[in-house]
Each structure stands twice: as structure tokens, then as C-alpha cells.
Amino acid sequence: MTNRFAELLGERAPVFDGGYGWLLQERGLPPGECAEMWNIEQPETMSGLHEEYAQAGASVLTTNTFGGTAPRLAMHGHEELVEETNRAGAALAREVADRHGILVAGDIGPTGELLEPMGAMSADEARELFAAQLRGLLAGGIDLVLVETMSDLAEATLAIEVARELAPQLPIVATMSFDTNLHTMMGVAPADAITRLSAAGADVVGANCGRGPEEMSVIAEQLVAARPDGVLVIAQSNAGLPHLEGADFVYTVGPAELGEHARELRDAGVDVIGSCCGSSPEHTNAIRAAVTA
Template sequence: MVDFRSALNKQLIVFDGAMGTMIQRHGLKPGQMPETFNVLCPDVVKGIHREYIQAGADVITTNTFGANELKLKGTGYTVEQVISRAVDLARQVAGDRWVALDIGPIGQLMEPMGTLSFEEAYNMYARQVRAGAQAGTDLILIETIGDLYEAKAAILAAKENSHLPVICTMTFEQSGRTLMGADPKTAVVVLEGLGVDALGVNCSLGPEELLPIVKQILSYAAVPVLVQPNAGLPEMVNGQAVYPMKPELFERYASVMVQLGVRMIGGCCGTTPDFIRAVRKAVNRLAPVYTSVDRTAAVASGSRTVVLDQGVRIIGGRINARHNEDIMRALMSNGFGDLLSEAIDQRGRGADILAVDVGLPDTLEGKIAEHELLPGVIREIQAVVNLPLEISSSCPAALEAGMRAYNGKPLVRWTARETASMEPLLPLVKKYGACILVSAAGKNGSPDNAVEGFKAAEDIVGFVQSYGVPKEDIIVDCGVPYKADRLGENMEAIEMIRLVKNKLGLKTALSIERAFAGLSHRYDEPVVSTFLVMALANGLDVLVSESMSSYLMETVNAFRSLTIRGE
């Protein structure tokens, strides 16, 4: 059998259709779990697999869509029993076809909208993955997911408990968003960051309604795309959902999607073997279309993406326990009211991203465990604002806990002075698909000037990339303390921005307050604004501001208007 990952890059692949629809036709009783047919009616399940293979499917998916411990409760069967039997049945008839372990949503809303925690979801998915991998499945298909946070739990469970290829497909409503509000761009940014082998969309809509969503996904996705539409929109007939679309029309849409660049196609609700036969007919006439996508730096929450090549972006930096006494007191008293008020206020002032640093001053270290505190803070903030977050810390354990708890694709900042000490962090940045903000400070501390700072940045970027972190996910902080006189220091920062942009092609960042911190004489607002304009004109992509002052925002907005760099 050809390796599935290799085949992804060489051929079009046809998936099967609706197992649930077919089982209903074979006498599924109201309230009965389709997955129990693996034990009670194995010949029916094998027969369905065989029909889809005869129709031309390259991949058959196991009858395990709802085989998690929550849904199987009360059936008398364990997750392991159902999944091992399902994989065995598929294997008996698969021949040279691939067998995909089918994993659907758990069936309970995750926090903060529901009560299911991330780790509870992860553990349920991990149990399914281990059972499927042990039984001998070829790949894992995570499908019909409406919450990116749940998708993250499932993907991490798949990748941490197996070495199998992982595909994740989301389900979108007619609004063009998932149940929890993610648009196609956000779904792609988050799923690709987590390292899926392929991604896509399935269920909820027919091929006609899915076509605009598919086009958006293809415009962003660098990995292969799988589409599995329903057989049109259902109609209720005698109390049952009936799908009126004919296979011939489904075939035409399949042809259109493949010609747009879809590399894998199958069917969801209502798609019988006749529909897959029609898909096979369409695919046999066509060759793969290889699309190219220019990746760029982007961060995301669970429902919003901020792309860093669409004008300067603002990071609000007031949620910082090291520099903000109100935040420090709130954390010490375990009260998040002030912290959440800061998050909401900064969003209102125009922040695109919020920085979160809960590391306490040295005198208070040890009184609160940062790796225990940070995940809770992140969850609280994400419950009230949908902006992406920058997670800042000098503690690798805290950063991992924060990245794991985070819903979306975060930005991570390593705040320790010693750059080499961030080595334990880099595999985690890769694993969780984060962007990373690195300092240009060299091994010997502050550089003498921008040229030395640039050389240090080159070394650091190479070091980060050696751990598999994509170049576009690296942002360089150009505001390091230079060994120039205080008046010349800021001009070195501007030169550094220019060098990093023009020679490394990377995104740049600068903290405006830090740039003017510690100067013995007073700088007024026009001087700071002028400096900011110079930084923007030389290519500053990310402005970090703890004050979020109105004059700074007015300067940024004026620059955006004059240069038309905003969205």
C-alpha cells in the first residue's frame, strides 16, 4: 500500500460517503448508536464499506464517528471494543484502500460556553486515537468540528498518541462561520499551525452552499484540502430528513472543486455509494491542481485572525504584572476583574492583540506558580474578548501551559535576557503552532549598533528555524538597548527595523514606551509621535504600547490613512 502522506502530494483521493445514512437504511432503531452495529451487525458494516469501495473510494472511514466514552455510556461497550472492532471490519474488506479512523465531536460544549474542559476533551480523544492506532488504522480523520478549541484538543491527542497522518475538517454554517464563530481564514491559520497533514470542510451544507467557503479555504491553505459535502440541503418528509440532490449534480460540483484545487473529495450526510461513484467519475477525468499560497505571519483567537502584513498592528501591553501594580494586586488576590477591564478597555482603544504577562516581580516569585496561573488568566480573557493574545514569560513551563490552554494561534514572547535559554521553548512553539517574538540581543548582551543587532538577529532567527519554526512565524523585536548614547539609541532601532525588513524579510516589532524609558530629559508627544512615524515609514509591523495613549493611536491611524496600509 502506498504511504498516505506520499499519496497526498501525488494524486487525487476519493473518500467514502455517509456511513450513518447507510446504517439507517439497514434498520438502525431510534436512539440506537450506529457504532453498536460494529458488534451487533458486523456484516452490515462490512457490506457498507464494500459498497463504497466498489463505487471507487480510495479511503474508507471506520464506523466510529461517535465512539467516545461520553456517547457510548450506557451502551455496554467500551471505546476500545467499538473502535478495535470497527477497524478490523474495515481492514477485512479494504484491500489496498486506506482505512481512516473516524473521530467526530464529543457532543458537549467546551469551556467557556459549556462545561467540558480542554484536558477532559483531550483525554477522551486520546483514548480513541490509542485504540485506533493499536487496531491498525492508516490515518485519522477528525471531522464535523464546530469549535476550533475542540479541534485543537483532538489534533494534539492524535499527534501526541500516534504517528499517523491527521486530517481535520470543520463544519460551517450558511453564515460562513463555524458554530463558535471561526471563519475559514481563522480555521486554516489555527489548523495548519497545529501541524495537520490536511484540512477542510464537511457536513452541514450541500456542495453549492459550500463552494464559497471552499474557495476561501483554498486561498489560505498551504496543505491539501478535503471537502465532503452533504447531498444538498435536507427536506423533512414524514418526519425524516431527505436529501433531494441527484448524484449527477453532485458530480458537477465535485469537478468544479477539484479544478479549483481540492485534492480529496468525498461525501457526508445523504451521500450513498451512487454519489461516490459520481465523484469517482469526475476525478477520473481530472488531474490534481496544485495551488500555491504565500504564507505570512498571522495570529488568531478562536474566531478572529490578525494578519501582520496588512498595516501596522497594535499590541496592548497593560496586562503586565511586572509593570502594572493594579494587575499584580489582582493576581495576588486571585481576582480578575481589573485584568478583564484592562482587556476590554484596550480593545476599545484599538488594540489588535493583547499581551499577557503574569510573571511577578522577583520579590514575589514563588508565592504564585506562574505555570498554574497563566492558563486560567488566558481562559478568563478569551471568555470576554476575541482578540489574539501575546503570551509573555521567562518560564518555559508557564509558556507551555499557556499555549496549551490558548484557543487559537498565539504570539509568544520570551522575556528572559539570555536568548540561549529559550532553547527548551522552541519545540513547544513548533508543536503548538505559535508565532514567536524574539529579541535581537546577542550572546554578549546589548549590541553596539544596529548592524551588530542585525547580525545577532540573523543568528537568533537561524537558531529558531533549526527547530522547525517557519520563518514567517518569527517576529524580531528591534527595540533592544544599544550601547549608543541615549539620544542615538532610538535611531539605531529605526535602522534595525529597516535592516530586518529589507535583508531578512521578517516582521518587526518595537515597544514605544521602552524606546523612551529612562531618558533624563522630558520628551513631549510631538517628538514621540515623530519617532513613531519614522519607525512606521521604515517598516515597523507591530507596535507594542503599554499606555495605548490617544495621541499614539491618532498617529497610527493618520499614518494608516495616508499610506493606505490598513485593511
């Protein structure tokens, strides 16, 4: 069975880039500030980070649009800028990707609101939030859609449905964060995630963020065991769990260790590997070396 993401990736190494949030803070984004605004206000800094990940060997660059839905932007008073922040974020990654002959994943994160009946957001409202974000991403030029760090299967499914409607030609990658006893915060197990999200239309399903490589290995095993035919598995671990050192959060898993982890994931049947919080281009470099060795 052909997989749309595999076809698009072609001969490129199956390696995604790593985290952006803490790198942006290292480059001067004050904690708690709106990362997506830097697509507009600090485009050179954002382009520079994409460039570093491209040079480190990533085949897929992720747009800096995790919090690009209206409720997330509203936390910073920027809910009017959904189209603009997403279009700018996609265009920045697009330019760098084109220089390197690599791909751009349009990043869609959770809305931050709970769906009915647990919360106040209706399915139609969620659809409209994701559609508005995706229209901006498409205008900026993306190659695939990345629905990431989801906890709620229903919310992830809605985002995938919107992507299939608005961009039926683009592959969809969907990840959940299994950070609570090997389940998502909402109680979803890896096997259920890969079954349901691939049925909804995702070409690649997996896990991102979480509690570090050790747990990621267990989660990956469960994903691989439950994968339907033709669906690829992705894993993007954090560089461990952050702990406070003085005033700074420090991640403890270095590039060599995450590279070793990537090799284990690949040997366990994971198809696509990246990294998440606390990782940097040096981690991507080690992952690339490990999976192409």
C-alpha cells in the first residue's frame, strides 16, 4: 500500500526537526511571550533557526505555529492575527526548505479549549478554529499538515478532518503526547490513537513530547504493534524532563543519547523520527546520523 507521506518524502531521510520553543527563549523570546509573533516581528531569527535545523539534516521543517489558533493567540491579545502569523510562519519555513530541497510541515497544536461536554467548545467551533489556521498555513506554502501534541482524540480527529477538507492533496501527520502513565492527559492509549487517527485520515501517526526517551521507547513499541497496514509511525521525544538549575530550565538528554535512542526506535520499527522540547539542531544532527547509518 502506498503511503502519501512516504511518496512525498521520496529518498530524503525520514527525519523531522526538533523543538523551537526553548530555542526561541534562548534567542531572547521572554518566557510566556507569544512565539508565533516572532514570525512577523523577528523573521530573521526564525529563518535562522529553520536554517540551522536544515543544515543539521532535517528533511522536514516545522512551522512556528503551534499556538496559532485564535484562543491561543488570544492569550496574548493577538486573536486578530491568525491568518497573518500562520501565513508568515509557513512562508519563512518555505523559503529555507526550498534552498535545501526539503519539506515544510504546517504545525497545528491544540486549541487550548475543551470540547463539549467537558468544555464549552462545539465541534463546529473547533473546525472553524483549525480551518482559519490552516488557511494561513496553506497561503504561506506547506507540503504537509502536522497535527501535534494532542491529548483529546476528538479534537485531533476534527483537525485531521479539516485538513482533509481544505487540503485533500496534502499528507497528514498526527501526534499525541502520552505524558500521563503512557496515556495522554485525556486517557488515550497509543494503540487507540493510531487506530483512530489513521482511520480519520492521517498518513503518519505517533507520539511527541512526553517524558523522555525511556517512556518514548515503550510508547513506540505499542504504536508499532497496533499500526494498521500502510500507516507510518513517528516518534519525537523530548530531551528528557526539564529541571530547574538556578533560574533556568535544563534538559538532561544530550545529542549522543538522543541519537542512540533514534537508532533503537528505528530498529523497533518506527519510520519517522524527530525530537521535541529541549532538543536543538545538534540533537537533529545526531538523529540524522543514527537513522541513516
